[in-house]
Amino acid sequence: MDTLSALIAHAEPKANLFFSGNLCGSSDSSNHPTGGVLHLVRSGELALYNQTNLVQIIKEPTLIIYPKGKAHRMQSKTLAGCDVVCASLTFKDSPLYRALPDTIMLPLSQLTNLSHVITMLFSEAFKPRFAQSAVISNLLDLLLLLVIRHLVENKICGAGVLAALSESKLAKAIEVIHQQPDHPWTVEELAKQVGMSRARFAALFHRIIGQPPLSYVTESRLLLAQKLLLMGNPIKSVCLEVGYSGSVAFSRAFQRQFDITPKNWLKQAQT
Known part of the structure; x- marks a missing residue:
């Protein structure tokens, strides 16, 4: 087993879908599962807030991950709303989990190596299909693993065991x-x-x-x-x-x- 696979095996990362569809209006983290969270924005313009202040206006398809959880609110900026996929994340306490950044925000244009999985996930998430829940669950888990590998390959982590692999x-x-x-x-x-x-x-x-x-x-x-x-x-x-x-x-x-x-x-x- 390679080293990153061993670290992942210790951390046992898991993603569970809790929303997919069009977000009209706002969504507050206090109304969703506690712990880590992943948001995958497919389309639309979105304002991202922390507890009180505007953090960023998202104008392109973007992946947002708070591995350890963080109070936040998302607000659609257009009447047409935003298409989003949202999942809760769980990790076992481990060197890998502690090495993850508090916030991961990556435009999908930077994730070309993950595009095939993201395309499949979007295809499954926005219309009813047979075995949809099972397929989405596995695609989310795969996406999470690929994101961790992306962090290592692109030296995005500044400290911890993921930085040490570089x-x-x-x-x-x-x-x-x-x-x-x-x-x-x-x-x-x-x-x-x-x-x-x-x-x-x-x-x-x-x-x-x-x-x-x-x-x-x-x-x-x-x-x-x-x-x-x-x-x-x-x-x-x-x-x-x-x-x-x-x-x-x-x-x-x-x-x-x-x-x-x-x-x-x-x-x-x-x-």
Whole structure:
């Protein structure tokens, strides 16, 4: 699995449609699902406000994403209204989720590599069709993944793990961490893997990603452990697969990271 795919697997991004059609008048975020939100503007002129002030007048097809949620209001500027697709977004707390910008606003003219998915989504969203809900759900999920890849490829994120993927040395370190989660990594060994001194590597890693290297190693291991537990793997095998010598050490690390034991976490996750 490539590094970005591993990060996406930890974050588990999901989009759920809550509106598609013509917006005449205004729409306030307080009236819609809480959490992250995605708006895809197909046509029309739209005024975008925060809680009190005008943020931007949108005059062309545009993708607007608030990954972590943000109070906002959209107001159609023409009598004909605006054609929009709106979805709520959910992410699991993870390095990828924390690296996402608070606001992503991209004219569709800049997303030519995503145009085929956007065209299909618009085709499905504005007239009744068989299996419409299922198709739209999958297209929204695909669009979200492609947007994350676009952020990395175009170096749009200024910090966090997504920015680190654009730094060759940090990208290599993240790659080996995810490829060998059971390896007893040290800062010295990771620095050697990427051809840097220990001090320079540790400082760069912390500055860009926002946490020390071994803190990232631990979190990555334990996020993987959560997925393995949900797949039905017993704790004894999971702890070895993610680099712990036994279930006692694994349980202590898991509880330090998530404030809950693996057994209790699994019970909650399965309910």
